Amino acid sequence: MKVGFLTASLSRRGGGLLNAVSGLAQGLFTGAASVSVFGGRDAHSAADQLHWTGLDVNALEPAGPEFFGYLPLLNGMLRRAELDVLHTHGLWMYPSVAARRWSRSSGRPYLVSPHGMLDPWAVRNARWKKRLAGWAYEHAHLRGAACLHALCAAEAEAIRAYGLRNPVCVIPNGVDLPDRVADEEPPAWASAIPGGAQVLLYLGRLHPKKGLPVLLDGWQLARAEAQSGGWHLVIAGWDQGGHQAELAAQIERAGLQAQVHLVGPQFGAQKAASLERADAFVLPSFSEGLPMTVLEAWAHRLPVLMTPACNLAEGFAAGAALEMAPEPDSIAAALRRGFAMSDAERAAMGEQGRRLVADRFSWPRVAEQLLAVYRWVLGQGPQPDSVRLD
Structure with a gap:
């Protein structure tokens, strides 16, 4: 054929x-x-x-x-x-x-x-x-x-x-299931993150439908918990229609520059390295078909915070993701839940995601x-x- x-x-x-x-x-x-x-x-x-x-x-x-x-x-x-x-x-x-x-x-x-x-x-x-x-x-x-x-x-x-x-x-x-490489090079942005800090990663287009402005609003509400847990938000992706400048201005207005990092697009080995360096993944989207980035995050054993609009309800059912609405209060609540989890609890969520990908995706x-x-x-x-x- x-x-x-x-x-x-x-x-x-x-x-x-x-x-x-x-x-x-x-x-x-x-x-x-x-x-x-x-x-x-x-x-x-x-x-x-x-x-x-x-x-x-x-x-x-x-x-x-x-x-x-x-x-x-x-x-x-x-x-x-x-x-x-x-x-x-x-x-x-x-x-x-x-x-x-x-x-x-x-x-x-x-x-x-x-x-x-x-x-x-x-x-x-x-x-x-x-x-x-x-x-x-x-x-x-x-x-x-x-x-x-x-x-x-x-x-x-x-x-x-x-x-x-x-x-x-x-x-x-x-999605492909990657193998972990012990001596893999860290992503270029890793030097901007303090040693030992935890990373919540967004990776994808910088576009209004992805809900990044409300993610920043939610982060600001959960700022104290993020700071006490040593969490940083890394926003990686390529700009579409000038949205990156809008996000940068919002970060500056909110005084989040010490915790939130716009690191630009990540492709190939740098993308894989970004997923390996992260401790959790977030997608606050208003609209998706079925997001490849969430599947890739699970393939890399990352726990995920996402909205129902990501159309991956099986992730919630399997205990591989925390659910949130694309609005500041709901995002802040999900962030606080994620920050409060132990490393072992987050690792167990990530393993559930990896298993889900292997079985169904x-x-x-x-x-x-x-x-x-x-x-x-x-x-x-x-x-x-x-x-x-x-």
Whole structure:
């Protein structure tokens, strides 16, 4: 089976899509399927090419407005690839147009993974632009899919609430389970943290939907407990739309510079080192599909503080995460609970997370489920248990 993956960006500019799409492509690259990846090239593509090692990757030069991501050579490249099935990742950009055209000309099916982009908060954000894009091309793209891919039950519900009646498969993201390396180099930011201090890590895009301003408000409320326990908050990630400057100004106004550190983006070995140096992980998000960063934190045995919007309720049930709402008082209460725990209690939470990832979120397991869906839409197999028709 020849599978095509289509995404607007092949680099870190896609946020969590880089790890999600490349990990899934690597998981599918077995004797049962070959994978060709198509997407836009940008200034970070060369640095991030290791994510795509061993895969057939077609990096295309974009043209026109950046927000649309028009790829002039994409249509011809898709036709020549002779794919059996195409899988688009993400919405609201030119790949949505190209996928629909490819399907109509080839007569072959495609799947769509919104990756949280149909969640209510995400739809409300830049609402008028998305309404225009929906009218122009996105609604046709979504309705024409042989199957829509939700990362969790909550995303499947959001897809239905958007008015879509296609079959929906519910299959989570996956993650690799890293081995601990005794002599691993510390992250570059470690020198800014006093020796012996505890680190609560946020790692991801610096974007309003991630809830970082309310995290800072909650940290300020729990400031005394953080200071008595020697806790520091490290915010690692790449800036989107100037949000980093807003966070820096908030930190300065609150006088949190001694405890809160904006350390910039972390990729590759530095990202792994950041997760290894941390003592806990936090994601105060208003909206997610299924966050790769939480799965990666659990894979590194970190206890997690997160909101229900992260759509990983199994983490709360397994005792791998503390629940909080994306508001200052709730975050402060969760922070105080985390600060009050012993090292052994936090380690036990982290082990629960690691076990959860190994059992439910490994890439081989995820790829196996998705391959069954591809066979079904091609008429080569029965309807998988992951597929919902209602």
